[in-house]
Amino acid sequence: MTSSLLFNVTTLAYMASMVVFFAFIASKNKSVGVAGSMIAYAGFIIQTVAIGLRWKESYDLGVGHAPLSNLYESVVFFSWTIILIFAFIDIKYKYRVVGAFVVPFALLGMTWAQLGLGNGIEPLVPALQSNWLLYHVVTCFLGYAAFAVACGISIMYLIKAKFEEGASEASAGGLMAMFPPTRVLDDLNYRAIMIGFPLLTLGIITGAAWANYAWGTYWSWDPKETWSLIVWFVYAAFLHARFTRGWVGKRAAWLSIIGFAATIFCYLGVNLFLSGLHSYGSSKM
């Protein structure tokens, strides 16, 4: 399969991009930063082609469906959306260094998918034979990706804030000078969540609409549903934090990190540790 070769190239590109971003932090050379972004975008284009190819390959195998049906495909798609949201923020706000904290998430996903997960193209079980699958998965994962970016930015925020507290202004040069000011990081964090929150909301709604269409119940407190609601509550708390004295800054950054931890649990933990309707590739009806 050609697509799996291209996925390997993608993984290498994200790895190269991460290394270059680290070099950018160390060297503070602007063109190194541009190279980091460019390599990430090249990887993104190759990955887009690979996903398209895999889609086509599934039709060649006679089981045609969008490549979003099992854990491997969803992890690959997740990596893709992370770079997509990163590109959006990179192009719009031009803080290159964010890449050093965001591209690793995409790399982690691709590495895990390529090394640890079976990449066979499987036919769809009856429960997944619906267009709602596409709407639901795409909106959820775009939301998750925005939260991944927000988490990376929040980690930067906490590092920077800690440094500013501890060190005097003079020594705050060096590495930390590469980081955008905390005020900007706080704003970027908020912006990423402003993208992610409506997408997660849409993801939950399309999931509910699908469940209602397929099973007659839009909400059944299935663990996956409940965890998506938990994630939603955490980010809703984040959105209100900025209107409440004492909850801005560090606490908001922590809420964003906790939110992403809950997101990852919702995505993977629920399938690994809890049972329900969403077990990837299980042969439930």
Added chain:
Amino acid sequence: MATTERSFIDAVWDFFCSLKLTISLLISLALTSIIGTIIPQGPVPPEYVAQISPIKLQIYTKLGFFDMYHSWWFITLLYVFSLNLTSCSIKRLPHVFKFISEPTLVLAETMRNSFSLKKEVAFSGSLEAGREKLKEFLGREFASPVVSEHNGEYHLFAQKNPWCRLGVYVVHLSILVIFVGAILGSLFGYKGFVTIVEGSSISSLETRSGKHIPLGFDLRCDQFSATFYNTCSPKEFKSILTVLENGKPVKDYTNVRIVVNEPLTYKGITFYQSSYGQSNEESEHYFSVAPLHGGTAERFAAREGGAVVSLKSGATFKLLEATQEVRQFMPEFSGPAARVEVTFKGKAPQTYIILKNYPEINAQRGDELIFNYEGSNAKMYTGLQVAKDPGVWVVWLGCTLMVVGLFIAFFMSHKRVWVVVSKGHVRMYANASKNQAAFQPQFEELAQKFGDLKI
């Protein structure tokens, strides 16, 4: 006395209006919701009871942990949440309306310093001429302004999208709308499950809460079939259903194909393909048995869980269970199969599986008798989830409002521009309620044209 009462009410009101309460509630809802994803919900499985200590079981039961999303304390949290939402909106909405309907037309001296977007140009003409020019300019480039005079200065105020300040309240309202929809559904709707054997029909159902509800029509299952991919994962579960009114098939509801993800709705009641099985009551299964070393075969019939059949050779035979599709239990085989218990004279009973499509495997067993499964007159039944939910449209309305509201709240902004015309200079100030950074280039373009203006 009166004042302490007053201040107590005020305190309660402030408590319910506070955003700290909102954050606490959102975090409490997030944390408590975890319980129901770890502890099984619904009827407690006996294996789980065996796992935990009796004291734990008692505490969990008392606290409603086995149905926690409907427990009194979770519902109370949701009530407090709704109250918080409602009182907060009641407190703030009038201000927002006032803000929209009575904008700040005159920009006081003290307020002017706080603007980051501003531009000043020198100006020597008459105030009135300048006013008219700028009025036309703002109307053309931004929005028609309101002009007022104050302390010998002219203030021009123009704004765009003031109503998007309401986006947040649309989001908040949408949550209440969804709650109303959910309550309507739980009051006037029901969920149930029915099984229909091929060829037969049903006219009522039992809901999950144990009530018997007549459908008002009959639903017949004409046929059920299940197909599998050759990787043995399921491909399609299909029922052919017919709706009958007074015993007669209803046009457009005759021989309807129902599969997972394609339900049937009739008179507000929806039927969803959910499970299936073989109806083994009353049906006969046919077997043949022949001696290993040749001889005439004997044919006989048996019922699932039915009487023991005595064979000519002296052995006895009992049919434990039969299935029309063995793939779900033994992925490497397909077709009908029977699990049987055979007892040879003077020996211990043995249980094994006979496959209809694989007689050679039955023969390989090497017993003195070879059994074959010849099939049955058993019928399939289809299992359908049944739901009626008159509140679901209210829920979708709420969801739509929420998405629209979020879009307005996050991606649209209320933009305001003030122009103050005074002796010697004209100054322009502007701000946006959201995303000031995106408004900045727009403002700079406006300021550029403002600077180029011949006044």
